[in-house]
Amino acid sequence: MASYHHGDLRRVLLTTAAAAIAESGPAALSMRDLARRAGVSHAAPAHHFGDKAGLLTALATQGFDLLADALRAADGDLLDAGVAYVGFAVRHRAHFDVMFRPELYRADDPELVAARARAGELLRGGVARRTGGQRDADALAAWSIVHGFATLWLAGALPPRVGGDPQAAARSVIGRLFA
Amino acid sequence: MASYHHGDLRRVLLTTAAAAIAESGPAALSMRDLARRAGVSHAAPAHHFGDKAGLLTALATQGFDLLADALRAADGDLLDAGVAYVGFAVRHRAHFDVMFRPELYRADDPELVAARARAGELLRGGVARRTGGQRDADALAAWSIVHGFATLWLAGALPPRVGGDPQAAARSVIGRLFA
DNA sequence: ACCCTAACTTGTCATTGACAAGATGGCATC
DNA sequence: GATGCCATCTTGTCAATGACAAGTTAGGGT
Numbered sequence: 238m239a240s241y242h243h244g245d246l247r248r249v250l251l252t253t254a255a256a257a258i259a260e261s262g263p264a265a266l267s268m269r270d271l272a273r274r275a276g277v278s279h280a281a282p283a284h285h286f287g288d289k290a291g292l293l294t295a296l297a298t299q300g301f302d303l304l305a306d307a308l309r310a311a312d313g314d315l316l317d318a319g320v321a322y323v324g325f326a327v328r329h330r331a332h333f334d335v336m337f338r339p340e341l342y343r344a345d346d347p348e349l350v351a352a353r354a355r356a357g358e359l360l361r362g363g364v365a366r367r368t369g370g371q372r373d374a375d376a377l378a379a380w381s382i383v384h385g386f387a388t389l390w391l392a393g394a395l396p397p398r399v400g401g402d403p404q405a406a407a408r409s410v411i412g413r414l415f416a
Numbered sequence: 417m418a419s420y421h422h423g424d425l426r427r428v429l430l431t432t433a434a435a436a437i438a439e440s441g442p443a444a445l446s447m448r449d450l451a452r453r454a455g456v457s458h459a460a461p462a463h464h465f466g467d468k469a470g471l472l473t474a475l476a477t478q479g480f481d482l483l484a485d486a487l488r489a490a491d492g493d494l495l496d497a498g499v500a501y502v503g504f505a506v507r508h509r510a511h512f513d514v515m516f517r518p519e520l521y522r523a524d525d526p527e528l529v530a531a532r533a534r535a536g537e538l539l540r541g542g543v544a545r546r547t548g549g550q551r552d553a554d555a556l557a558a559w560s561i562v563h564g565f566a567t568l569w570l571a572g573a574l575p576p577r578v579g580g581d582p583q584a585a586a587r588s589v590i591g592r593l594f595a
Numbered sequence: 596a597c598c599c600t601a602a603c604t605t606g607t608c609a610t611t612g613a614c615a616a617g618a619t620g621g622c623a624t625c
Numbered sequence: 626g627a628t629g630c631c632a633t634c635t636t637g638t639c640a641a642t643g644a645c646a647a648g649t650t651a652g653g654g655t
Contacts, residue, residue, distance in 0.1 A: 246602080262519040264443040269642060278604045280645085285602090288644065337571040340441040344572075377565070377578065377585070378592035382557060385564025392516040393523075399556065406556070413557035414592055425633080448611065457635045459614085464633090467613070 247285045249275050251299060254292060258331035263293065263341055293335050293342040294349055300332030301352035308359040316411055318363030319383040323407040326387035333387065378414060386410050426464045428454050430478060433471060437510035442472065442520055472514050472521040473528055479511030480531035487538040495590055497539075498562040502586040505566035512566065557593060565589050 253274050257266050268289055269279045286292040307325040311317035326333040335341060343349065361376055389395050390403050399406050432453050436445050447468055448458045465471040486504040490496035505512040514520060522528065540555055568574050569582050578585050 244602085262517070264520065267642065268644090279642090280605080281603055283644070284604095337567065337573060338441070339572060341443065373577065374588050375592060377574070378561065378589045381564035381568060381589055382561040382593075383564065384568055385560035385562065385566075386556070387564075388516065388567050389560060389563055393518060394516060395556070398552065409553050410557045410560055413554060413594065414561075423633090446611065447613090458611095459636080460634055462613070463635095 246275065246277060246281060250282055250285060250292070251296060254296060255329070255331040258296075258334060263331075263335055263338065268292070290342050294346045296332055297336045297342050298346070298349045298352045300329060300336045301349070301356040303329055303332060304336075305352070305356040305359050308356065308363060311363065313362055315363055315379060316408065318360075319379060319411040320404050320408050322360075322383040323387045323390070324404050326391060327403050330391055333391070337384075375415070379411075382411060382414055383407065425454065425456060425460060429461055429464060429471070430475060433475060434508070434510040437475075437513060442510075442514055442517065447471070469521050473525045475511060476515045476521050477525070477528045477531045479508060479515045480528070480535040482508055482511060483515075484531070484535040484538050487535065487541075492541055494558060495587065498558060498590040499583050499587050501539075501562040502566045502569070503583050505570060506582050509570055512570070516563075554594070558590075561590060561593055562586065 250271060254266060254271055257271060257274065266289075268282050271292075272279045272281050275281070282292060286295055304322070304325050307321045308318055311321040360380060363379070386407050387403075390399075390406075429450060433445060433450055436450060436453065445468075447461050450471075451458045451460050454460070461471060465474055483501070483504050486500045487497055490500040539559060565586050566582075569578075569585075574585075
């Protein structure tokens, strides 16, 4: 038997939830099924997250932090940042799914707000190095195109001819911006 | 008392469901609450749609048809088609929300597949008039940018400075493509 | 040795989705 | 105009779920 005090349950629940959501979407996630997968009682998740919205808030927060990490690695280059954005969405599909669905979680949670602000800062930074032009509109266009591509990819809405490598396809698409 | 045979229930349920989803998202939609809003018994919706997935399949199908109508009105112009796409997303938020969430409905439903194909045809048509370039990648970029903008707008993820008119903002953003 | 509290469990309740079976009434057919 | 048919809608029921209340366990500080 595992010890009565799991000790690491919160993290395990988050990763398990991410896996479950990646399979069937946030709507299909059940607190009780999550508890079952983690081998704990049906009320254990509620202890750590309060309720379902609490869990998804934690997931979204983690997601914004992961996105910030991914963008940091691109180091300010617009194209790389865009590709990294798509890469993040594909690698962390569950987080991405939840992050932009604020009705599922508590969008005013302080930790969530802070993490989102950090990621937003890096997102804007990716465009900052471009010279001239209307920076705001450029940033918005860049964000829109990568977000749209990632969303369509994840939804399976893109035709097969796009190919199997989302990051490569994204690179080609982003190239159409400011061409 | 309303007559025992409602006669128009199916359509009423679809519009009521769209309103409910526009308020709180597809996840929060309850068949029983839907029945309550429509003033019918809790099992009436299931008669028309089978189950929740059936209802959302019907909504998505209707959504693709509405999108096709909106695109047709743009008459082949790329910029107009993009603005129309965003306008559709904002005006028919619930439909748009469901359409690109295939795990919520039966993506292989024949009527759904047909409606989606019709809309897809018009979508590609919006880019067809452009001369030269790699048409596929151009179409993908255009779709991505309008879809991303619409998604971000609906998620409330855009900063306030973007303003209150999504179609105007979209026009400016789309202008960054092929500039 | 003691308690204090975080971590988890058991128990419960209203609500939900899905299904089964019954009731109603318009409509075609004779 | 009586009869039968069947789509439409209702009532009834069941397992599963989310949320909450109350109890149990163990580890750490004093």
